[in-house]
Amino acid sequence: MKPIDIIGFLHNARSVVQVEITQVKGSSPRDVGALMFVSNDGIAGTIGGGQLEYMALDEARKLLKNNATSARMDVPLGPEIGQCCGGRVEIALTLMGAHARAAAVTRAEADATALPHVYVLGAGHVGRALADQFQYMPVACALVDSREEELSMSGADVAKHLTPLPESLVRDAPKGSAFIVLTHDHALDFMLATEALARGDAAYVGMIGSATKRAKFTQFAKTQSGMTPADLVCPIGAQGSGDKRPEVIAVAVVAEVMAVLTRAATETALIV
Template sequence: MRPETLISFLRREPAVMRVELTRVRGSSPREEGAEMFVSAAEVLGTIGGGQLEYMALDEARKLLINSVLSGVMDVPLGPEIGQCCGGRVEVSLTLMDQAACDAAIARVVADEAALPHVYVFGAGHVGRALADLFQHLPVRCVLVDNRADELALSHAQVEKRLSALPEAEVRSAPAKSAFIVLTHDHALDFLLSAEALERKDTAWVGMIGSATKRAKFNSFARKECGGLTTDALNCPIGASGSRDKRPPVIAAAVVAEVIAALTSEPAAQSPERATP
């Protein structure tokens, strides 16, 4: 969740119960430390959904009604509650005071600062579709283009950068960033992809195009980039087997590839991410 979302929630609600998974044994829909915030009328966050979450919500609201400061639940995730994970979780429920609110906000701010960066180069149809999807995911998405009119067409809640030198954005990006290259210019695509591959510390590098474009880039890298190794380049991207070329469909396939790469990096794991 975003810090501003939590801050607004805590300011709006007079009494809030923090619900946290404090112990997880075996399989569970969320990891230890997963939390949600429950008021009389609203809930923010999730501890995994399903019957476990319904039970925790019910208990949290009972505590709120009775002005009880804290509680603990020990829940087996089996058929008796209609959940088939098979593990067991301990849930801690705590009425939040100002110190607890401050600590929760600090955690969310730290989580956001640690989010992996995803750079989308090119604010055309596919680039904008990518931004529309990434805005809902635990990443910091940066949409980069040298065309102000194209950037203006994106209404996604992501960072937008008008840049005459997009290659500088590649160089200054933090380690473990993902780079998606799909500009309006093949030569620029080659330049940006080469810059990203030169870094050696990226989480994922992809360039839109065909097998023919990939072959041309390989030749470009050998001749113009000192024999740059291109094995780490994903091209074509979004190669899910679908022949559907509509931008939102391509974007969905690319996002799946990028998120899979980012979440395979332990440092990129986010406490927001739920597991099945």
């Protein structure tokens, strides 16, 4: 669930219990600090799913039913609860007052602002399939095209930009963004890939195509300055099944991009 969904949940639910993992020993599905919010008829966030989450959900609903303010759980993640992580977690459950709810909304807003940006440059079949997948990922995805009819065919819950100058969006994108280039025109693909690579701070630059297209781009790159064609991923999703259906290509590419973005976030966190 994205931060924006948590914000909506916290604004709309009447009574909410915050469920937080406070200690982990050994293996567990989520780390310390993982949060889930529970109301009488809904949940937002996750502490890892499975039997552990079911037990915490049940405990939170009991807390709401009994008008209690807090509870604690100490759960071994073993055969006795049908999980095999082998660790142990402690969980704090707290009925949220106005101050706690406001603080949680502020945190979620900060998380939403910090989401990495993914620009899908081209709203054809594969571009729309990518938007369909990225709408569920922890990213801020934008689908970009100059063709209104193609852009209008996407029902994904992502930002949509109808523009004759997609290169301007590439130039203005935040540092660490990912760019996936798959327009209807190879010359435009080359221009947008060049713009993205020339930034020097993109987390990922990928262009749809074959090894032949990459070779042509490498030749083209020799005429350009300020870019490193070696940083270009082309073909995209190359570790996939080889299936060329848009939806299957999209799965492989989303996995590829998310792996890069997750690695970049981890490296940044270690530096900080």
